[in-house]
Amino acid sequence: MAPKKIVLRFGPDISDKPIIYRLVKDYDLVVNILKANVNPQKEGTMVLEITGDQVDGGMNYLRDQGVQVQALTQEIVRDEERCIMCGGCTAICPTGALYLERPSMEVRFDGDNCVVCQLCLKICPVRAMEVKL
Amino acid sequence: MEKSYAEINAKIKTGKAVVLTADDFVSLAEEKGLAAAARQVDVVTTGTFAPMCSSGAFLNLGHPAPRMKMQKVWLNGVPAYSGIAAVDVYIGATEVPEDDPLNSNYPGEFRYGGGHVIEDLVARRPVRLKATSYGTDCYPRRELETTITIDDINEAFLFNPRNAYQNYNCAVNLGSRTIYTYMGMLKPNLGNAHYSTSGQLSPLLKDPHFRTVGIGTRIFLGGGVGYVAWHGTQHFPSIQKSPDGKTLGPAGGTLAVIGDLKQMSPRWLKGISFVGYGASFAVGIGIPIPILDEEIALYAAASDRELYAPVVDYSEAYPSRTPGNMGYVSYAELKSGRIKVNGKEVPAAPLSSYPKAREIAGILKQWIEQGRFLLTEPVQLLPSPADGISGKALKG
Numbered sequence: 001m002a003p004k005k006i007v008l009r010f011g012p013d014i015s016d017k018p019i020i021y022r023l024v025k026d027y028d029l030v031v032n033i034l035k036a037n038v039n040p041q042k043e044g045t046m047v048l049e050i051t052g053d054q055v056d057g058g059m060n061y062l063r064d065q066g067v068q069v070q071a072l073t074q075e076i077v078r079d080e081e082r083c084i085m086c087g088g089c090t091a092i093c094p095t096g097a098l099y100l101e102r103p104s105m106e107v108r109f110d111g112d113n114c115v116v117c118q119l120c121l122k123i124c125p126v127r128a129m130e131v132k133l
Numbered sequence: 134m135e136k137s138y139a140e141i142n143a144k145i146k147t148g149k150a151v152v153l154t155a156d157d158f159v160s161l162a163e164e165k166g167l168a169a170a171a172r173q174v175d176v177v178t179t180g181t182f183a184p185m186c187s188s189g190a191f192l193n194l195g196h197p198a199p200r201m202k203m204q205k206v207w208l209n210g211v212p213a214y215s216g217i218a219a220v221d222v223y224i225g226a227t228e229v230p231e232d233d234p235l236n237s238n239y240p241g242e243f244r245y246g247g248g249h250v251i252e253d254l255v256a257r258r259p260v261r262l263k264a265t266s267y268g269t270d271c272y273p274r275r276e277l278e279t280t281i282t283i284d285d286i287n288e289a290f291l292f293n294p295r296n297a298y299q300n301y302n303c304a305v306n307l308g309s310r311t312i313y314t315y316m317g318m319l320k321p322n323l324g325n326a327h328y329s330t331s332g333q334l335s336p337l338l339k340d341p342h343f344r345t346v347g348i349g350t351r352i353f354l355g356g357g358v359g360y361v362a363w364h365g366t367q368h369f370p371s372i373q374k375s376p377d378g379k380t381l382g383p384a385g386g387t388l389a390v391i392g393d394l395k396q397m398s399p400r401w402l403k404g405i406s407f408v409g410y411g412a413s414f415a416v417g418i419g420i421p422i423p424i425l426d427e428e429i430a431l432y433a434a435a436s437d438r439e440l441y442a443p444v445v446d447y448s449e450a451y452p453s454r455t456p457g458n459m460g461y462v463s464y465a466e467l468k469s470g471r472i473k474v475n476g477k478e479v480p481a482a483p484l485s486s487y488p489k490a491r492e493i494a495g496i497l498k499q500w501i502e503q504g505r506f507l508l509t510e511p512v513q514l515l516p517s518p519a520d521g522i523s524g525k526a527l528k529g
Binding site for chain 1: 182183184240242244317318320325326327403404405406407408413415468469470480481482483484485486487488489
């Protein structure tokens with residue numbers, strides 16, 4: 001089964017609970033934390049890659065706990081109007097989510113390969129890459 | 134086979150001119166042979182859409198009542214040069230607001246600068262104008278704050294002193310830390326390579342000896358019509374040679390271009406930001422090359438395999454102004470996305486938009502085919518490699 005990438009958002013009220021521990025233990029999921037920014041009493045975010053038979057049950061558990069769950073592809077978006085297809089992001093993007101199609105040399109963005117490292121936000125000269133909240 | 138500007142223009146006017154983009158001309162010459170391609174085609178259109186820092190616009194803001202000298206001027210908080218006549222200013226593409234943190238929190242973001250102001254103007258968005266001055270008997274007003282659009286002011290023309298670089302370095306980083314340059318973010322230990330021309334579509338790579346591009350050449354500029362005003366600053370045209378004497382295409386020429394900003398489009402003029410470096414401006418330029426004879430056709434038919442960029446280290450060699458380079462790579466290799474530097478395979482990426490360059494060459498082709506755009510014979514040709522101009526180093 002292909003791993004599913006998700007983004008979790010924790011409110012300040014639940015950021016100190018052992019939610020990932022319960023997710024792994026109670027739903028027997030293999031969890032790979034790609035990115036985490038969780039601090040006590042603050043809003044936190046986490047990017048996970050999860051595999052297992054009980055993914056749906058796990059997601060319901062997270063929602064019951066008040067965690068917002070989103071598919072990862074919703075997170076980084078490209079403003080197609082703004083993008084000038086220069087290609088400057090394509091040798092920086094660590095996963096190849098931003099790449100040049102050849103021979104047209106058009107820049108493509110494959111959200112499935114994006115790990116939301118946000119490097120493209122910083123280096124895009126026209127600021128065409130955005131985090132969608 | 135020789136053609137004159139007048140003959141080509143007569144064909145354009147009657148809709149009979151054969152116009153090809155440089156991409157298509159390269160293919161045609163490979164397929165049919167150079168002589169046949171030269172006979173068949175009247176005009177080859179080129180294009181480039183890339184960061185061109187040495188750009189800016191002259192604006193005449195008009196006088197308020199009472200009149201004002203406008204000694205200092207800011208547009209959306211970005212200072213414009215006003216050391217010329219009253220209410221004339223020049224907004225330069227790389228200027229940033231005085232309160233910009235610059236690189237104090239390295240690498241700085243440089244989110245907004247003069248290029249963005251010009252983009253806002255050409256997009257017909259309102260722009261905040263602030264001016265201060267000492268008072269004079271003829272210009273008594275000392276302060277002004279208002280909002281303008283491009284349609285509210287008298288003149289707005291782009292005048293870019295150094296655009297359309299004939300060729301440019303392929304930038305790499307031999308150092309051990311990430312660096313932030315006008316060639317983008319360069320990862321340490323040859324982590325990536327950035328280049329910035331459109332190769333076989335790029336205007337001046339197709340006219341290495343400046344046989345057709347000269348003062349008065351009518352061009353596509355920022356989505357409208359512009360003209361070559363002069364050779365650009367740092368115009369040092371030359372023909373690159375490998376150590377064994379092989380010709381590796383031209384380098385070093387630049388153009389100063391001018392055009393009415395009011396008829397241009399924000400699609401082809403974009404404010405840009407280079408993290409850790411500064412604000413800049415992406416400009417779309419397309420230049421028609423009249424195929425006057427077979428020699429001009431030969432140059433216009435040069436393919437990505439015959440045009441080369443020098444590889445330059447931006448961690449040490451470039452900033453210290455060490456002459457030389459680390460060898461040459463062809464645009465065909467660069468466009469493949471992988472080049473070899475010091476025996477290591479390095480991912481290569483452009484900063485110059487090839488799809489947009491192709492689109493510009495296509496638009497210019499269409500304008501000419503529709504008879505809307507006639508070619509101009511240069512009033513004067515520009516210095517060529519034969520003139521042997523080279524850069525001076527500043528003492529200090």
